Amino acid sequence: MKRVKKTNVVNECSCEQCGRVWVPRLKKPNICPSCKSTKWNQPKGKK
Numbered sequence: 913m914k915r916v917k918k919t920n921v922v923n924e925c926s927c928e929q930c931g932r933v934w935v936p937r938l939k940k941p942n943i944c945p946s947c948k949s950t951k952w953n954q955p956k957g958k959k
């Protein structure tokens with residue numbers, strides 16, 4: 913019987929601007945560590 917513990921859920925963030933995927937230390941990172949974009953979670957080209 914296998915038991916998978918999912919207590920350590922890693923929340924990965926992916927930047928919509930540059931495609932960077934990282935694991936933030938904060939729950940809600942303000943900027944992308946790669947391109948420093950504050951709109952990393954907003955799809956680009958959105959009007």
Ligand SMILES: [Zn+2]
Nearest residue numbers: 927930944947
């Ligand atoms: Zn980025």
